[in-house]
Amino acid sequence: MKSKIALTIAAILASTSALAIVPSEQAKRLAKETILVDGHIDVPYRINDEWEDVTVATPKGDFDYPRAVEGGLNAPFMSIYIPASYEESGGSVLLANRLIDSVEAIVGRAPEKFAIAHSVADVEAAFKAGKIALPMGMENGTPLEGSMDNLQHFYKRGVRYITLAHSQANHISDSSYDLRRKWHGLSDFGKQLVTEMNNIGMMIDISHVSDDAFYQVIELTKAPVIASHSSLRKFTPGFERNMNDDMIKALAKNGGVVMINFGSSFVSNQAQAWGKKRSDAMKEAQAKDRESFDKQYRQNNPYPFATLEIVLDHIDHVRDLVGIDHIGIGSDYDGVGDSLPIDLKDVSTYPNLVQGLLDRGYSEADIRKILSGNLLRVWRQVEDYAAKH
Numbered sequence: 001m002k003s004k005i006a007l008t009i010a011a012i013l014a015s016t017s018a019l020a021i022v023p024s025e026q027a028k029r030l031a032k033e034t035i036l037v038d039g040h041i042d043v044p045y046r047i048n049d050e051w052e053d054v055t056v057a058t059p060k061g062d063f064d065y066p067r068a069v070e071g072g073l074n075a076p077f078m079s080i081y082i083p084a085s086y087e088e089s090g091g092s093v094l095l096a097n098r099l100i101d102s103v104e105a106i107v108g109r110a111p112e113k114f115a116i117a118h119s120v121a122d123v124e125a126a127f128k129a130g131k132i133a134l135p136m137g138m139e140n141g142t143p144l145e146g147s148m149d150n151l152q153h154f155y156k157r158g159v160r161y162i163t164l165a166h167s168q169a170n171h172i173s174d175s176s177y178d179l180r181r182k183w184h185g186l187s188d189f190g191k192q193l194v195t196e197m198n199n200i201g202m203m204i205d206i207s208h209v210s211d212d213a214f215y216q217v218i219e220l221t222k223a224p225v226i227a228s229h230s231s232l233r234k235f236t237p238g239f240e241r242n243m244n245d246d247m248i249k250a251l252a253k254n255g256g257v258v259m260i261n262f263g264s265s266f267v268s269n270q271a272q273a274w275g276k277k278r279s280d281a282m283k284e285a286q287a288k289d290r291e292s293f294d295k296q297y298r299q300n301n302p303y304p305f306a307t308l309e310i311v312l313d314h315i316d317h318v319r320d321l322v323g324i325d326h327i328g329i330g331s332d333y334d335g336v337g338d339s340l341p342i343d344l345k346d347v348s349t350y351p352n353l354v355q356g357l358l359d360r361g362y363s364e365a366d367i368r369k370i371l372s373g374n375l376l377r378v379w380r381q382v383e384d385y386a387a388k389h
């Protein structure tokens with residue numbers, strides 16, 4: 001009996017040590033010495049839902065100051081996330097302002113640790129000062145409410161990208177998740193908005209929108225665009241939320257960048273299939289309490305967590321298709337629940353990603369482009385275009 005237990009313990013130890021990647025000094029140094037931008041982290045909505053002080057270690061969530069420092073994270077885009085239901089219910093301007101206030105409150109509470117960032121120069125200055133910059137991106141353009149004055153307002157408040165739509169069509173654009181194609185791409189206002197966003201210096205984020213909307217944006221925009229948190233459809237066939245090869249090529253031609261989402265259901269077909277099965281089971285059970293159904297379902301059907309390797313496969317594929325200049329990171333930390341890949345569980349784990357890239361032969365210069373160089377190039381181009389118009 002005793003030996004059986006010892007054997008089991010040995011087996012567990014062996015399996016965990018085989019799974020866990022240990023970043024080298026080189027990987028840790030690279031993460032630390034390079035500005036590291038993440039295109040999408042859902043801290044504001046998380047703390048709006050269940051408040052925690054992220055300027056110190058928090059028991060929950062994927063982001064807090066000590067873990068961000070450990071991971072070498074320097075400029076996480078704070079997502080000003082507006083659920084799609086606000087398009088109908090109203091109140092989105094109030095929610096957006098409150099979420100922006102909450103980002104300012106983080107900086108106000110710990111100005112020695114964090115700084116607001118409204119520009120590339122702000123990000124660089126914060127990095128030099130040893131602070132974490134908090135740029136902001138608005139996920140879902142609903143708070144614009146069809147008004148260019150609102151665009152001005154949110155620009156002034158520091159929002160530097162807008163994801164045109166979220167999970168449903170809004171007054172700007174169709175959504176990849178919404179099978180009713182209300183506008184067959186962008187609405188008339190959406191088309192005007194592209195031009196105004198270019199002129200004001202607001203990055204256009206094409207994550208979440210339908211394919212038609214994406215191609216219309218690409219045709220209209222005068223500046224490069226971003227996908228703040230999208231992965232590749234090649235690995236998740238039929239999942240329109242991710243980008244196909246043709247779109248990646250169009251994005252590269254535009255000079256833009258796709259920031260890879262880490263969520264297992266974004267990177268792995270197995271996790272996609274698991275999600276579909278669970279939805280079907282939930283429908284069949286006519287479950288009212290989604291949370292307890294989920295818990296039970298997970299117990300009986302273990303979640304197929306993706307791995308660091310498959311995230312690296314996505315990065316490889318973009319590089320093979322269009323080169324190194326169009327890849328970034330858009331983890332979706334604090335936005336995808338308990339579905340993050342092994343070895344990429346929270347903001348302390350970016351050095352694992354860097355190690356993975358080194359192991360696959362990426363040069364330090366290439367890794368720097370992925371960590372921030374490409375996104376900062378796009379942001380600078382967007383700033384320059386606006387300065388001239």
Ligand SMILES: [Zn+2]
Pocket residue numbers: 139208229
């Ligand atoms: Zn999202």
